[in-house]
Amino acid sequence: MSEPWEDEPEGPVRKFMYVNRRAPYGTIYALESLEVVLIAAAFEQDVSLVFMDDGVYQIKKGQNTEAIGVKNFSPTYRALEGYDVEKLYVEKESLESRGMTTDDLVVPVQVFDKDQLAALMEEQEVILSF
Amino acid sequence: MAMLHTVNKSPFERRTLDSCLRHAVKGSAILLIEDGVYAAFKGTVVADKVKAALSDHKVYVLGPDVSARGMDEDNLIPGLEVVDYGGFVDLVVEYDKVQSWL
Amino acid sequence: MKLSILVNEGPYQHQSADSAIQFTKAALEKGHEIFRVFFYHDGVNNGTRFAVPPQDDRNITDQWTKLAEEYELDLVVCIAAAQRRGILDENEAKRQGKDGNNIAPGFRISGLGQLIEAGIQSERLVIFGD
Numbered sequence: 001m002s003e004p005w006e007d008e009p010e011g012p013v014r015k016f017m018y019v020n021r022r023a024p025y026g027t028i029y030a031l032e033s034l035e036v037v038l039i040a041a042a043f044e045q046d047v048s049l050v051f052m053d054d055g056v057y058q059i060k061k062g063q064n065t066e067a068i069g070v071k072n073f074s075p076t077y078r079a080l081e082g083y084d085v086e087k088l089y090v091e092k093e094s095l096e097s098r099g100m101t102t103d104d105l106v107v108p109v110q111v112f113d114k115d116q117l118a119a120l121m122e123e124q125e126v127i128l129s130f
Numbered sequence: 131m132a133m134l135h136t137v138n139k140s141p142f143e144r145r146t147l148d149s150c151l152r153h154a155v156k157g158s159a160i161l162l163i164e165d166g167v168y169a170a171f172k173g174t175v176v177a178d179k180v181k182a183a184l185s186d187h188k189v190y191v192l193g194p195d196v197s198a199r200g201m202d203e204d205n206l207i208p209g210l211e212v213v214d215y216g217g218f219v220d221l222v223v224e225y226d227k228v229q230s231w232l
Numbered sequence: 233m234k235l236s237i238l239v240n241e242g243p244y245q246h247q248s249a250d251s252a253i254q255f256t257k258a259a260l261e262k263g264h265e266i267f268r269v270f271f272y273h274d275g276v277n278n279g280t281r282f283a284v285p286p287q288d289d290r291n292i293t294d295q296w297t298k299l300a301e302e303y304e305l306d307l308v309v310c311i312a313a314a315q316r317r318g319i320l321d322e323n324e325a326k327r328q329g330k331d332g333n334n335i336a337p338g339f340r341i342s343g344l345g346q347l348i349e350a351g352i353q354s355e356r357l358v359i360f361g362d
Contacts, residue, residue, distance in 0.1 A: 222358055
């Protein structure tokens with residue numbers, strides 16, 4: 001006997017992109033957009049997460065928020081894989097202009113340059129910015 | 131599948147217009163709204179950048195936000211098109227999707 | 233066409249709420265269907281009925297309420313963002329042990345899934361934020 005939620009019909013699958021352009025902690029956008037991604041995982045859409053501009057700072061290693069008295073939510077990015085959110089992209093130019101490399105990041109990502117990212121954006125059906 | 135990009139912040143306050151232009155593919159359109167309309171005028175340090183964008187994109191500016199800010203439509207960069215909120219809606223319908231650069 | 237709107241900022245602080253209202257009105261006047269207006273981040277503050285803005289200027293919450301009434305709009309305030317910021321309906325107030333509630337008429341509190349559903353079910357999702 002299957003549970004009610006197991007009988008859910010397969011709905012449409014759309015390409016969703018979450019564009020993260022802001023640094024963490026200075027504003028709430030990074031945290032609350034991550035919360036959307038986690039909830040959205042239940043809907044089994046085709047999700048891509050993009051970190052560009054200051055958004056690359058969201059996934060920087062070594063965040064220690066004790067002294068600012070704010071919860072460190074960067075470990076949550078490592079949980080994304082468990083939610084089947086595996087398509088994470090970082091913009092090459094954004095990383096480089098901030099003196100960073102993928103070694104500085106808490107999660108494995110694909111590095112796309114701005115033109116590759118532009119092409120990826122064009123493929124999407126729903127683009128969410130926060 | 132052409133995209134409509136909206137930019138709502140002033141190019142002098144934030145680099146959103148830059149980010150948008152760096153990622154907008156040829157054939158996509160850009161709509162300047164709210165403080166973003168300040169990028170639409172002649173004689174600023176971003177005017178050349180916006181003029182150059184016209185070769186790959188249609189660039190629109192939201193008229194109500196222009197008048198609200200006391201800016202002169204006669205001083206708009208030639209080639210930019212003014213739309214009202216109805217026109218904004220039409221653009222959203224005409225293009226396949228919207229990306230808001232905040 | 234079926235459109236949804238996402239409002240990321242509170243009333244007055246940013247122009248987002250005003251832009252969203254003007255856009256929504258224009259869309260409805262053109263005969264389009266608004267599937268949902270979703271309020272996230274500080275956008276949930278559009279949904280408090282306790283705001284008393286100066287009489288000689290617009291009352292944004294009232295504008296939303298009237299629009300919702302006239303066109304049977306679905307105005308949804310995100311529960312997670314609302315909890316953070318103190319926007320409650322009667323149920324939430326009871327659940328959280330608060331001594332009052334403040335949700336404005338025409339608004340309802342629900343989960344982030346409603347935003348994802350809006351993205352899936354609508355033909356366009358337009359975002360107003362900062």
